[in-house]
Amino acid sequence: MALTGVTRLGYVHAKVTDMADAKQHYCENLGLLPTTEEDGKLYLKGWDEWDHHSVLLEEGGVGVTKIGFKVNKVEDLDTIEKKAQAYGDVPTERMSAGENAEVSDGLRFRFGGHTIELYHDMTEVGVEVGVINPDSFPQEIKGIGAPILDHALLALDDVDGIERFFMEVLDFYPSERMVADHSEGAPVIATWLSAGNKTHDIAFLKGPDAKLHHFSFYLKDWGAVTAAADLLVHRDVPLDLVPTRHGITRGETTYFFDPSGNRNETFSGAYVMYPDRPCVTWTMDQLGKGLDYYRREVTDTFLTVFS
Incomplete structure (x- = not known):
């Protein structure tokens, strides 16, 4: 039986006051890997994550800008959108591919001041140990090495x-x-x-x-x-x-x-x-x-x- 609906937490988009300090912390202390850095934003992933990023840092404050959940397939977005419309009282809108770098089109909700996004696809960059006869962890890990x-x-x-x-x-x-x-x-x-x-x-x-x-x-x-x-x-x-x-x-x-x-x-x-x-x-x-x-x-x- 095919999986449906939300699969997992995909990303956290957080704000930081100083990008250089944040990069040092998340890369050298936590051991996350940078995949893209541009326009005051730093995209990061753990060594055992295959999608382009799980953490997005943006310079200009503190706190969370939004979080994203990955759904199993594109049709799940239609199902969830209909359920949200029937539920009512929660602002819902479609988002286009490219609004979030490397992320597909999807749905966006706002509740209690939080922006919550659902998407069905993200550019894959692969886990650091590969998927063919892999080692159990990379030989070169910085800091904590959060996977x-x-x-x-x-x-x-x-x-x-x-x-x-x-x-x-x-x-x-x-x-x-x-x-x-x-x-x-x-x-x-x-x-x-x-x-x-x-x-x-x-x-x-x-x-x-x-x-x-x-x-x-x-x-x-x-x-x-x-x-x-x-x-x-x-x-x-x-x-x-x-x-x-x-x-x-x-x-x-x-x-x-x-x-x-x-x-x-x-x-x-x-x-x-x-x-x-x-x-x-x-x-x-x-x-x-x-x-x-x-x-x-x-x-x-x-x-x-x-x-």
Whole structure:
């Protein structure tokens, strides 16, 4: 049976205050590979990604400009567009090939100040180890050597609304959800949404509209997460959360900031998700356990620092 609908998070388009500093951080520290640099923009990919880019940096501020999700085939765009029109209340428009460099035509939504794009194709440049009898990793890796973009967490006021939109229009499903308290109908504070078998491709947290909390890069295991933290400390990169395990998703994590103040994460572990797996519910009084399973504390910056 052919796959349909959204396949995965494809790209994060973020703003930075100084491109030279950003390039040093994302290329030398995270180990991402530049594919194109032009007009104040830098396109980057991980060594195990085959499409032209997963991160686009643009000079001129901080935060997120937009995010893109790849669908499996072009016909999925028509299906999703009809569902969005039936859903109503969410501005939707078609985008043309070329509006985003190396990206096909697609759909664009706006919700809570965020621009969300869907596309069906991107120029392929290939993984660094090739696909014929490949080695397990490239021999030349810089810094952390992040192989792939994993997920993003965005802030907005209407978490209930965007969760419903992603479920009803884009066929995502929630793996975990945080609610205010144990009362029936308690408002949703955060939601972790999956398009496939990951615990989340995207998450949303109640906060100011149009703000970025973090975008995350997958590493192979806990040892890689701690080694990455060591490297970041050696290079004086400011950490936001030292290596620990999340109770939420069970993922292993380190949070840190790029030179512009955008929060990054290295992430590993987590469980395999399926659409019929029951959604895990957390209450706000247990956020400490959900964020930092070992210390069960909430860092001062987690709910207050956005970009």
